[in-house]
Amino acid sequence: MKPRKDLITIESLSDEDIHTILDSAVAMKEIFTKSVKKVPALKGKSVLTLFYEPSTRTRSSFEVAAHRLSADVTTFTLATSSVVKGESVHDTIDTLMSMKMDYIIVRHKNSGIPAVIARHCNASVINAGDGAHAHPSQAFLDAFTIREKYGEIAGRRVVIVGDIRHSRVARSTSLILRRLGAQVAFMGPGSLVPPKEHTGVARLHTWDEIFTWKPDVIYLLRVQNERIDSPFFPAADYHQAFGVTEERLRRIEAQGMSIMHPGPVNRGVELCDAAMDYENCLVCNQVENGIAARMSILYHLTPGTLSHD
Amino acid sequence: MTNTYITNATWAITGQHIDLCLCPAAESISTVFLDEIPLPDVKQAEAEGKMEIPEHARVIDASSKLLMPALYDLHSHIEIPGRSKRECIMRAGEAAIRGGVWGMLVLPSPAFCFDNGATLDSFREAATVRSVADMTPAGCISLGMRGLEQAPYNTLATMRGVRILSDGEDFPSNILMLYRAMQYAEDLGLIFAVRADVPALTEHTYAHPSVTAYNLGLHPCPPCAEEIGTETLIRLAEATGARLHLQLVSTAESVRIIRRAKERGVHVTAEVALHHLLFTHAQIGDYDTVFKTIPPLRDQADCEALLEGVKDGTIDCIVSAHTPCSPFSKKQDFVSAPAGMVMLDTMLPALYTKLVKPGLLSWGELIRACCLKPAEIANPREQDEGTPHAAPLLLFDPQVSNLVTEETLTCGTLNTPFLGQELHGAVTLPLR
Numbered sequence: 001m002k003p004r005k006d007l008i009t010i011e012s013l014s015d016e017d018i019h020t021i022l023d024s025a026v027a028m029k030e031i032f033t034k035s036v037k038k039v040p041a042l043k044g045k046s047v048l049t050l051f052y053e054p055s056t057r058t059r060s061s062f063e064v065a066a067h068r069l070s071a072d073v074t075t076f077t078l079a080t081s082s083v084v085k086g087e088s089v090h091d092t093i094d095t096l097m098s099m100k101m102d103y104i105i106v107r108h109k110n111s112g113i114p115a116v117i118a119r120h121c122n123a124s125v126i127n128a129g130d131g132a133h134a135h136p137s138q139a140f141l142d143a144f145t146i147r148e149k150y151g152e153i154a155g156r157r158v159v160i161v162g163d164i165r166h167s168r169v170a171r172s173t174s175l176i177l178r179r180l181g182a183q184v185a186f187m188g189p190g191s192l193v194p195p196k197e198h199t200g201v202a203r204l205h206t207w208d209e210i211f212t213w214k215p216d217v218i219y220l221l222r223v224q225n226e227r228i229d230s231p232f233f234p235a236a237d238y239h240q241a242f243g244v245t246e247e248r249l250r251r252i253e254a255q256g257m258s259i260m261h262p263g264p265v266n267r268g269v270e271l272c273d274a275a276m277d278y279e280n281c282l283v284c285n286q287v288e289n290g291i292a293a294r295m296s297i298l299y300h301l302t303p304g305t306l307s308h309d
Numbered sequence: 310m311t312n313t314y315i316t317n318a319t320w321a322i323t324g325q326h327i328d329l330c331l332c333p334a335a336e337s338i339s340t341v342f343l344d345e346i347p348l349p350d351v352k353q354a355e356a357e358g359k360m361e362i363p364e365h366a367r368v369i370d371a372s373s374k375l376l377m378p379a380l381y382d383l384h385s386h387i388e389i390p391g392r393s394k395r396e397c398i399m400r401a402g403e404a405a406i407r408g409g410v411w412g413m414l415v416l417p418s419p420a421f422c423f424d425n426g427a428t429l430d431s432f433r434e435a436a437t438v439r440s441v442a443d444m445t446p447a448g449c450i451s452l453g454m455r456g457l458e459q460a461p462y463n464t465l466a467t468m469r470g471v472r473i474l475s476d477g478e479d480f481p482s483n484i485l486m487l488y489r490a491m492q493y494a495e496d497l498g499l500i501f502a503v504r505a506d507v508p509a510l511t512e513h514t515y516a517h518p519s520v521t522a523y524n525l526g527l528h529p530c531p532p533c534a535e536e537i538g539t540e541t542l543i544r545l546a547e548a549t550g551a552r553l554h555l556q557l558v559s560t561a562e563s564v565r566i567i568r569r570a571k572e573r574g575v576h577v578t579a580e581v582a583l584h585h586l587l588f589t590h591a592q593i594g595d596y597d598t599v600f601k602t603i604p605p606l607r608d609q610a611d612c613e614a615l616l617e618g619v620k621d622g623t624i625d626c627i628v629s630a631h632t633p634c635s636p637f638s639k640k641q642d643f644v645s646a647p648a649g650m651v652m653l654d655t656m657l658p659a660l661y662t663k664l665v666k667p668g669l670l671s672w673g674e675l676i677r678a679c680c681l682k683p684a685e686i687a688n689p690r691e692q693d694e695g696t697p698h699a700a701p702l703l704l705f706d707p708q709v710s711n712l713v714t715e716e717t718l719t720c721g722t723l724n725t726p727f728l729g730q731e732l733h734g735a736v737t738l739p740l741r
Contacts, residue, residue, distance in 0.1 A: 011524075088637075088641065089641065089642070089645075090637070090640065090641070108642075110642045110643075110644035110645060111525055111526035111527055111596075111642070111643065111644060112525065112596040112642040112643045112644065113642045115595065115596060115642075116596075116640070116641065116642045130526070131526045131527075131644065132526030132527075132528070133525055133526030133527075134526065168526060171523075171524070171526060194518070194522075194523050194529075197520075198518065198519060198520050198522070198523040199523050200520075
């Protein structure tokens with residue numbers, strides 16, 4: 001893979017890049033089985049996590065990944081920083097760059113912020129989620145999880161269910177899966193699924209259509225109440241209309257389909273309790289693979305090279 | 310002041326060759342009409358004969374140049390963030406003249422809140438001293454442009470000569486306020502310039518619903534918001550008898566709504582921003598903030614319908630929608646960056662290069678939409694209803710092409726979509 005500075009979107013990667021990062025993730029995961037779960041690949045490098053939005057799993061996943069590559073990790077805490085005093089992103093980055101960071105992992109509620117930061121500094125910028133735009137590390141861990149489960153992604157069918165409109169996960173994960181030859185469909189409330197002419201992804205309307213389509217993986221998105229200013233759908237309807245109910249879980253079990261979810265799960269909304277204990281529920285695999293995928297991403301980026309995004 | 314002679318010019322609309330003598334206003338030569346366009350203080354050579362030019366007279370040889378009325382712009386914001394008001398006025402005036410625009414309607418903004426006589430007076434004074442272009446302020450519809458309480462229209466209109474009311478581009482949050490304002494202002498002959506919108510539908514939206522909006526994760530701004538707003542405003546104007554000017558029409562359906570309203574005799578005029586005729590959402594590419602506008606750039610079909618509207622007169626004017634934004638503010642992410650482009654500097658060359666040269670718009674249509682109609686609506690040189698408005702003349706040399714660079718922009722900011730592009734045409738204004 002050619003040296004690249006940043007990872008902002010899946011679009012910006014070549015097929016070769018995608019395969020390289022996925023293949024290395026396998027090797028990274030093997031490290032977890034060793035008694036010393038650490039390699040010196042990024043020894044002496046500084047990694048900064050800059051999360052303008054609350055996050056537990058993505059942030060800690062990146063931090064664990066960086067630690068396992070022996071990098072030094074600094075966490076920028078926004079609640080106590082000058083950002084709350086109205087500092088612009090550019091000025092924050094200038095301040096942070098004087099600390100000579102090699103990697104900046106950024107999450108922000110505005111689409112497009114990581115690209116702005118990437119253009120503005122020499123550090124490798126990794127997009128850990130920007131608005132409704134992109135979440136490439138999630139896409140890698142999802143692809144990795146499906147490949148691990150099924151051996152091959154090409155030819156698999158994946159339906160992504162829920163709030164497509166606000167979801168960066170839906171955008172990045174559907175894109176990487178389609179690049180790798182999977183068939184993807186969207187299902188969700190009418191107000192939250194953009195038309196096919198805009199997404200390029202077929203839309204299913206009901207669970208019956210999902211069962212007829214026979215997907216290998218049902219990928220539930222989290223209902224992001226914090227991102228929704230005025231209601232897009234009647235909340236009381238959601239589980240019944242779009243969630244995995246116990247009845248639907250029985251049909252999923254009968255057809256041997258897998259369940260995925262980017263977390264954190266709203267129990268009783270996207271998934272019934274029993275679905276979390278279902279043997280083909282891959283939510284915990286996703287978390288574990290997230291660390292491996294993020295190690296691979298960190299490993300393959302080269303700070304100081306030309307930006308590809 | 311002496312006479313200026315222009316020889317061998319080509320009259321833009323008809324292509325006929327003419328010689329003209331521009332006389333100082335004091336001599337008060339009667340107005341000459343050329344294709345229904347009045348030219349003030351002009352003597353035209355006899356149809357066949359040659360004009361007699363005295364020795365040592367100032368002569369402009371206009372061979373291969375087009376002669377036409379200068380443009381009037383109905384939609385300019387002149388405030389430059391972080392700069393003084395004086396500088397804003399000076400730079401906007403220079404930019405306008407460079408772009409072939411002799412005068413403009415300046416919309417209220419936070420720095421120029423024209424809701425009282427004092428602000429209007431101080432602006433007019435500053436504009437007279439500092440601006441090379443004519444600047445006419447539009448009064449506010451509501452106090453402080455907050456959309457809640459009417460501004461003193463009677464004072465603004467009768468004491469300060471305000472003719473057009475606008476709250477910048479904001480749709481009044483209280484529609485009852487607007488309804489009553491229209492009832493009140495009808496007797497004063499004021500025009501309400503409003504951008505049609507349903508704010509609840511467009512809040513926190515940044516792009517036209519499209520592949521671009523989906524791929525970039527930008528919340529989509531539904532066209533129906535503008536269309537519902539257009540219907541609403543037209544109904545209000547119909548109900549109150551007020552005159553309405555629709556700002557920044559951007560969708561094909563809005564054009565159809567306006568066409569129907571005009572057919573049934575509603576007092577409505579409409580404008581389109583040049584950028585809505587030229588660009589679509591695809592230009593946003595990878596979050597290019599220059600192309601962030603309100604309303605957002607729409608589909609190709611909308612561009613075409615808007616142009617059709619200009620050609621058949623449904624849309625009365627093409628406006629610059631000139632909005633200076635500081636370079637830093639445009640360097641931010643797409644969501645945080647302010648909306649708007651600067652256009653004045655490049656107005657006539659851009660119109661020529663992008664619309665007239667490719668054959669999309671004729672000179673006659675351009676002159677109607679950019680010179681005659683806007684001046685008629687704003688009526689900057691107070692005159693009777695129905696009399697064609699006399700505009701200064703300019704010369705346009707279509708042979709010259711210029712690269713748009715930081716140095717060639719006088720407006721004070723760089724947020725032009727033409728930066729680094731060649732535009733055809735050079736403007737000579739004023740001629741005298």
